[in-house]
Amino acid sequence: MSTAQETLVDIRGLEKRFDLSGGLLDQLRFRNGRIERHQEHVHAINGVDLSVTRGEALCVVGESGCGKSTVARTVMGLLSPSAGEIHYDGKRIDDLDHKAVLPYRRKMQMIFQNPYASLNPRMTIRQTLEEPIRFHQPELSASGVADKVAEVMQSVGIDPDWGKRFAHEFSGGQRQRISIARALAVDPEFIVADEPISALDVSIQAQVLNLMMDAQESRGLTYLFITHDLAVVEHFGTRVAVMYLGRVCELADTATLFSSPRHPYTQALLSAIPRLEDDRPNHIRLHGEVPTPVELPSGCVFHGRCPYANDRCRQEIPQLIATDGGGQVACHAVEEGRL
């Protein structure tokens, strides 16, 4: 199999800035006797490169605000990138017009965190599931659509006879199953799941996760799975990308990342997981807060909290380099053999 066939989604140099300055009047500042225009931005993602391999579940982890959801929404075309490119199955898609992007909209589906907000309360479940099928497969007959709805409801464990009910008649776990059914109804290849179980009761999180894994197996799906929950990653992920302040600082297959994390931030994240026998090497406790993404630190964005930072780290942005374990890490200390 060629590399082009293996890479389903390729994210290259992705950046997303949100403008914070409001209108022109809000942007004007009086400085040194002159009026200057001052625009503030949130630098939500700052040069993310990620390739998602067909058939894998690539988990993206990191603390709140590191840019995980912005990556998810930008890949799905819900936000336009400030810079960078998104390629799907070898074709650049971030610059396509509305019509040209439609076939990709069918292949790429999203599951959101909140199953309460993501289902239309005025539509029955049947209508909710029929809508995307009719949109993407207008050639299907009414009975074809009905069969498809019944099949997809069955596949997520919801009785097709409940199609006339509304979202509020279901529990949180059932609603998330319905959201998954809506994504699966158009036979996608690639699913971006943004914290799909974190709004659910702990007791049903595993069921929904298992449903997603079964769907991956039976339908050959590829996932980009956004989460802050490392236990979920360990269970679900083929590979893991760790983000800090809008950049990927480490990427590795799941077992390697958990057994021998290389980046000091990854080591600190994993140190935070409670374990019975805690004899892990490189146990790191982080001090200080994550800096604001409005004024990014120079050099490595992690340097202010890193026990290994030197002058180079304060000045030069580290790029991802290959590690012995087959992963990638963006860290001068690792590159220089100091860590």
Ligand SMILES: Nc1ncnc2c1ncn2[C@@H]1O[C@H](COP(=O)(O)OP(=O)(O)OP(=O)(O)O)[C@@H](O)[C@H]1O
């Ligand atoms: N529409 C927006 N306007 C301004 N800033 C935004 C917007 N959306 C996100 N941000 C900011 O961009 C940064 C990244 O946010 P994002 O939601 O992608 O992070 P996250 O890692 O998904 O966090 P969480 O786990 O809390 O959802 C944050 O500082 C956030 O406040």
